Amino acid sequence: MQNLEFIKEFIEEATVHVETVENGLLLFGNGTDEPDTIHGIFRAVHSIKGTAGFFGLQNIIKIAHVMENLLGEVRNGNLAMTNDMVDYLLAANDCLKEMIVDVENSDDRDVSVHIENITAILENRKPNPSIEPVVEFVITDEKNQEVLFADNEKTIITDALKHGHGLYKIRLRLNENIKANPSPVMFFNKLSSIGQIIDSYTDISEVGGLDDILNADINFIFLFTTVLEKTLISLALDIPEEDIVELDIDTKKEDLAQILMKDLDFSNAVQKLEPLSVQRQIGESNTGTTKDIIAHSVAIEEMKSVNSPGSSMISSASPNVDDAGDMVKKAQAVAVDDTVRVHVSLLNDLLNLASEMVLGRNQLLRCLEDHRKEIAGLNSVLQNIDNITTELQEKIMQTRMQPVAKVFNKFPRIIRELSKKLGKDIDLQMEGTEVELDKSIIESLADPLTHLIRNAADHGIERPELRELQGKSKTGHVFLKAYHEGGRVNIDIIDDGAGIKVEKIKAKALERGLMRASEAESMSEREILNMLFQPGFSTAEQVTDVSGRGVGMDVVKTNIEKLGGAIDIMTRPGQGTTFRLALPLTLAIIPSLIVEVAGQKFALPQVNLQEMVRIKPGDPNRKIERCQGAQVLRLRGRLLPIIHLGNVLGLRKEPLDTTKVVRVLVLKIGTKQYGLAVDAIHDGEEILVKPLPKHLGECPCYSGVTILGDGKVAMILNPEGISGKANLRFTEEQPKKSAEEEQSAMESMAESQNLLLFQCSGTETFSLDLSMVARVEPIQASQIERIGEKEYIQFRGDSLRVIRPEQYLPVTRREGQPDKLYVIIPKLVKYPMGILIHRIDDIIQTRVKFNQENIKAKGLVGSTILHNRIVLVINIYDLFELAAPDQYQVHERHSHSGNRRTVLLVEDTPFFAKMERSYLEWAGYRVLYGSNGKEAWEILQNSSVDVVVSDIQMPIMDGYELVKRIRADQGFASLPVIALTSMTDERSRQLGREAGFDFYEAKLDKERILDRLEEALRLRREAG
Incomplete structure (x- = not known):
């Protein structure tokens, strides 16, 4: 089980490293030659190789090894990075990525192609004449006989010696040393931060069988070069000095494999090695060694931060303990990352603790409220505690938020590959990668954004020769930008290409019969551009495997709208196109109303809440009656079925007491409504939604669970499940009322x-x-x-x-x-x-x-x-x-757009009716008014109307029924009908479209309302 945890940690760590390698290589592909970039790539490859060696993942080790060799040559100035080299390294890195995802089967994969490609580059490299020749070190044994090493091993040793490194043989005990650290991955990261591993060997001689495996101490022995002295190595690795042997470079003259295999006396501080005739094939040894468990990984440049300002500090014969500690900290600091991985359970614990802190804060404020003026300075202290507690809770709740960089970071590679495939020079620039969105939104953005990026590269950016003819630079630019605006996050995909030809879209739409010629002439540019979102619509001359402007755009639009967002298009011929996505910040945190029944609190999502009704005993306008054996509330001329939450949940079994004040929440399920009676209504609260525990998965009344601001757990109510459990049956028919009752x-x-x-x-x-x-x-x-x-x-x-x-x-x-x-x-x-x-x-x-x-x-x-x-x-x-x-200023073009056309406004809320009427009259429309669908229908029978603007939820006859009647009457079949409502969710929009509304808009957006009116009237004129 522990090894499984280590493997999982390796996968997480290695996944980050392959991303680092890819991002760094892409920078080289764009002409960057910063030393820090190659060092970062090299360290990432080394980390993958070193940790893979610990687990014996041979194919990962092999690819990382050849990549490391090539990167080492580039870093040392022997080779200049070319685009071909970047391509081969990217391909090898992709192979690494795939093997890391499937570690179990990684050794079954054929990696020979990548190894051969990179090896070919190394074998045919041309020395850089500006670099001085590397000084050759001849290593001989005690008889002055030269000991031969592999080229890469000799390079490592000579490079290390040139930089003043010492060579050590170090023994680690698995149980005592490695397990004392949080994980092997962290230990080897620390190891690589202070030096470089040459070769290694695992001694399992103490393991006699399965019975011994848990208690036996496995020795991991490796050759190590570092600028640190023995004492500092001991401090840095937290191992005894007796497990570190310094090798005499002048007299150590034998094969590295033999040195590892030789049974050295770790009690001696310095040892001279005698040559052995053991073959280099370590795998043939009966001790079961593993070649290249951790291979060379030079961190010489990193050691400059340890050596600085000179090497005298390190080479001092007797550094004091304080100096040693400082140097160890410097060495370890190299491996420090800006982020740490935190288990989700820990975040949940933090959230719980923050909620408890809020509860304690509230209790403290209540207890000391009467003493604010009595105790000097108390008010400012309490205010500070209040603010800090609130901010702490908000910060912890933001832990679900993730930067858009998680999606953006894959696009440089996509643009690079598309540039080669399409024969175009394309540069991608990204802004706002730190902008955060909810995790679920981030995960759903990848496909839509990928399609838009491909569209920009394929159909937006012109070919280089064409751009030059147009006076543009040969390199096309694609901009990917995220930013906050109005409580939402906008993501812009911008290209400086040819733009979208509106006339071409119009011609294609006419060709496919999607519009008539008369309609096409009067359509606005935005309306024509929106044709791209029609299923299967494309202006591409031929289908390619890259993209097609319009192909799949309907899917993009659907996916964005599912997230509660919107997509818009802006284009200028010859200058480029912008696709703008407007997205909500989060889906995990929802506004809710906290209600109480039988002493227990519950959270009700506000999206389902229409209104709250307080019924006093004896109120003639609001009273609970019985209809067919069930309790109903007569509200604005309609009978609303009533459910008592306590009865449904089994918290109490008693009828609703109408002799006391009754609090009813009017809830909406699609087009249906019912009343939910509760004992008390508390404040509204933003809640973090958590899934139901498994043992509550079959409870239809709940959709989730949350922790309230006072630290208490509350179930999140599911209005649809509650109505189902109560066996509530809705009917379209309402009991008949007298004319007086209806008028009242x-x-x-x-x-x-x-x-x-x-x-x-x-x-x-x-x-x-x-x-x-x-x-x-x-x-x-x-x-x-x-x-x-x-x-x-x-x-x-x-x-x-x-x-x-x-x-x-x-x-x-x-x-x-x-x-x-x-x-x-x-x-x-x-x-x-x-x-x-x-x-x-x-x-x-x-x-x-x-x-x-x-x-x-x-x-x-x-x-x-x-x-x-x-x-x-x-x-x-x-x-x-x-x-x-x-x-907010509405364009003056709307001021006379009505031209005395007649609008029938149907709205039951006086406030909205007044405001909407003022918009219409300001624009020059003549307004007829009806307070419900029935009144509106009567007005239509007796008046000439050009367009109907209607609310949805109304008494007597709602907007759905009104528009159905209009569409069923041949005389009004072509009459434009616009819905203005606060019900703007996708389900409501769909119901509106199915009912027959031409447009479905939110209330109070003055400019959009007037735009839709103009569009509706224009379409009617074109229809004849």
Whole structure:
């Protein structure tokens, strides 16, 4: 089992090294000749060879050996790296990579081709005349008879002697020395950092049989050259000095294999070796030696850091212990990496501990809240603990995030190979490799990005002669760039090639019958470019094995959208093309609402949450009734089935007590809704999703498990599984209501709205519709950072601009601010910004009557009266437009785009209806309004309408039913219908397309809404 762990660690280590080799060789292919690059490649190959030798992986050793020889010649200046050499080394490195992946069968692989190719380069090399000849060292025995060595072994020894190295024979005891280190890999990394191994031998003579194998001490004996003296070697390797024998270079004159095999007396400090007649075929020895277990690996350049500034420090006859310790640290520091491997279980433990720390922090703050003013300095200490604890938890939760370099790093090799195959000079430049995304997103990005990179090289970049004719450089450039924008990560794939010929796409689409000629003439450039995402669409003249502009692009688009992202195309003829991917940061951390039943807390994903309803006893507008033996809630004219979470989970067996306040969560499953009754509703929280344990895998009510901010474990609820376990059956039919009941329900719906009430620095009270609020984040005033005239906070590992409404609205503004503030994080906006407020007053659901006449200002929807106070209702889009006009300003081309065309707006929420209507009227459209599908259908029967803009979720008749009726009526079959909704997941989009919507867009994106209207009207004109 332990050996298996060592093998796994070797595979992990070697995988990193082959990547280092590949990246370094690609730098040489681009003309780099930095010494550090060749040293890095050499060390990586050496590490692979050395550790493979420990496990006896002969084929890996052989390839690494010849690679090492060639790299050594390049490093010493005897050879200059050429593109052909890079190709052969890359091919050998690929073979190494494949064998490392399949270590068990690596020795069965034929590696002769790679060995022969590299050996051929070595045998036919031309000496560099600028380099002085290597001084030959003649090694003789005591009778002055020359002892012959293999060329590579002689080179190693002479090179070491020239640099003042000593030659040692060292014995390691497997149980005592190697196992005392964390792992053999780490031990040999340390070994290679202070010197070089010439040859080695494993003595298993003490192992008599299987009974002895665990207790017997296996000796690993090797020849070692280093600039360090014996005392320092002992300190560096943490082995006794008696296990180190210094060999007399002047009189040691025999074959390395014989030296290893000879039974030396390790008690002597210096030994002279007598020649033996043993043959060099160590494998024939009855002691079972392994040739090349750890072969030569010079680290001479590394030793300069130990020798510096001169060799006198090391050659001193009697260094003191302090000096020795310092030199050992310097020697070991060479092998230090910037990263360490941490087991996932350790990260989970850290996350648990961080959660416990949050719980302790909360308890501490509660206990000392009343003493903040009594104890001097306590407030700042508590604030510091609060901030550090929060940051610690966030950092630990970011451990799932990985840099995009994990995907990007394979593309230099791909570009190099494509350059050769296509006969083009292509340079790849990468930016933002440190940008992080969720692990699952990183893993899903490889194929789409590879396809886009191949497209750029194959169809984007022109041939060198054509580029010269166009006045461009012969070398084409492909840029791969990742960066943060608006809480998401964008990845741009840019080429400076020919661009995409829009007319060619149009012609191909006409040829395939994908559009009519009349449509093609009026289509925008973006619409035509989007034809590339049609399945099987391609403008390539012939199919190649590299790519085809358009072939597979539909798959790319589908994969990106599955990740919650989007893809866009921008092109300029003759200048190049950009493909932009917009991706979410993470899929593992989701916003949730924490609820409680029978004293237990659960996490409910907010994606399923439509609204929260608080039912008071005796409320005539919200009451729980019984229908066909089941409890239902009459909400806005619809009967909503009610499930008690405690009953479904078996935590209690009692009916819902309607004599007390009942808290109901309205949940959505596709197009169906039901109410989930809970005992208490706590705060929203970002949760880290963990899979269910195996013994809970069959529980349909749960989709995962998480650890809350207070350190407690909570199950993540699965709304669909809960409805299934409760045997909930949905029906399209609703009980018939009287005309009075229906009218009352419609009026109630039209006026009822969930509002967040808050105050800024002045005396006014503001409100925002809760459907626009993603979360409310408490912050300390000290967390606000000013950059120029703008203010920012750190949020989820990124910067988020915050704005103060009073700076942009005609309201009162006071100087100063409290220590504790709040930031409203909005949703349904194009470029998120935080709204900085001083106080949260309440969250209410009430009947609202808007007034747009008395209080008018850009940034306000209007005003209403709540609790005998005037409340200003914020138009968040206009407010952001005032604060960031560059990002939110809608192009003036839209100002008269409506040209008095008639739009039927169908929206049940007054807030959204007011805002959307203002967009349409600003653009010059004539607006007819219906609060539900039934009203809209009646308007269609009596009025001439050019386009319908409809919400999805509405009472009486929802958007799906409305569009189905429109499509079923021959008179309205060609009427454009656009869905505007907050339900923007892929499943909802699919349902919308299937129902008959022409376009499916998110609410409140003013420019996109107007773009879609123009497009819909244009398509209708073209259709005749």
